[in-house]
Amino acid sequence: MKTRILATAAGIAAFIAVAGGMSASAADLEELKEQGFARIAIANEPPYTAVGADGKVSGAAPDVARVIFERLGVKEVVASISEYGAMIPGLQAGRHDAITAGLFMKPERCNAVAYSEPILCDAEAFAVKKGNPLKLTSYKDIADNTNAKIGAPGGGTEEKLALQAGVPRDRVIVVPDGQSGLKMLQDGRIDVYSLPVLSIHDLLDKAKDPNLEVVAPVVGAPVYCDGAAFRKQDVALRDAFDVELKKLKDSGEFAKLIEPYGFSAKAAMSTTRDKQCAAAQ
Numbered sequence: 001m002k003t004r005i006l007a008t009a010a011g012i013a014a015f016i017a018v019a020g021g022m023s024a025s026a027a028d029l030e031e032l033k034e035q036g037f038a039r040i041a042i043a044n045e046p047p048y049t050a051v052g053a054d055g056k057v058s059g060a061a062p063d064v065a066r067v068i069f070e071r072l073g074v075k076e077v078v079a080s081i082s083e084y085g086a087m088i089p090g091l092q093a094g095r096h097d098a099i100t101a102g103l104f105m106k107p108e109r110c111n112a113v114a115y116s117e118p119i120l121c122d123a124e125a126f127a128v129k130k131g132n133p134l135k136l137t138s139y140k141d142i143a144d145n146t147n148a149k150i151g152a153p154g155g156g157t158e159e160k161l162a163l164q165a166g167v168p169r170d171r172v173i174v175v176p177d178g179q180s181g182l183k184m185l186q187d188g189r190i191d192v193y194s195l196p197v198l199s200i201h202d203l204l205d206k207a208k209d210p211n212l213e214v215v216a217p218v219v220g221a222p223v224y225c226d227g228a229a230f231r232k233q234d235v236a237l238r239d240a241f242d243v244e245l246k247k248l249k250d251s252g253e254f255a256k257l258i259e260p261y262g263f264s265a266k267a268a269m270s271t272t273r274d275k276q277c278a279a280a281q
Contacts, residue, residue: 064119118227
């Protein structure tokens with residue numbers, strides 16, 4: 001079924017009206033089935049998530065979520081775009097029923113939400129000017145070069161990796177979306193833009209700018225996996241989601257859903273939520 005995205009002022013108002021009329025525990029599976037849809041938080045970061053000009057939501061994460069919710073008896077997903085740093089607060093406040101957005105498993109996130117088993121795995125990458133003039137191959141390289149500025153999504157993994165590596169706050173520039181990050185790089189306002197490997201390649205493939213190149217994987221950066229994220233009190237819903245996710249993986253349908261986007265089903269199936277959260281500690 002065609003997915004709706006609440007992108008206009010009227011759509012947002014309608015969404016708030018609907019959301020306001022339901023309880024904060026609306027993520028109970030029976031309530032979601034009766035409601036007829038699940039509210040998912042996404043970014044607009046292909047190939048994880050993407051929103052077309054017509055408002056249609058696609059990307060590996062929403063595609064998997066859509067199939068699983070349908071199998072759980074929830075006929076539709078309604079997506080709203082959110083910055084990564086606002087996703088978990090929005091989930092906890094009851095504005096979303098799940099997050100399906102490439103939200104990698106990190107210590108504070110594993111403590112704050114109930115993750116599904118892994119769905120999408122990826123490494124980190126840099127977009128830089130052709131020839132990589134500052135020779136940046138790691139977040140430490142950026143920290144050590146007092147002239148280097150990095151752009152990264154606010155509240156995302158890349159921002160945190162840069163800060164943890166010692167890049168000063170004033171040289172870590174929060175960027176709202178990939179297109180803005182690329183433009184800032186092209187204009188010289190930042191020296192490197194950081195996202196997962198697949199996202200960076202997608203941006204540069206579309207930009208077709210011969211003056212930019214990719215550095216991947218970032219030296220010293222870990223490989224992460226995401227999962228669908230649910231509120232801690234919605235573990236029963238998460239468990240039901242996991243049952244259907246396992247069926248998808250075992251049947252081979254999972255690979256057919258995510259591999260056209262460039263993700264590896266084998267990578268997601270080679271690890272577990274417990275391993276990912278433990279490795280992040």
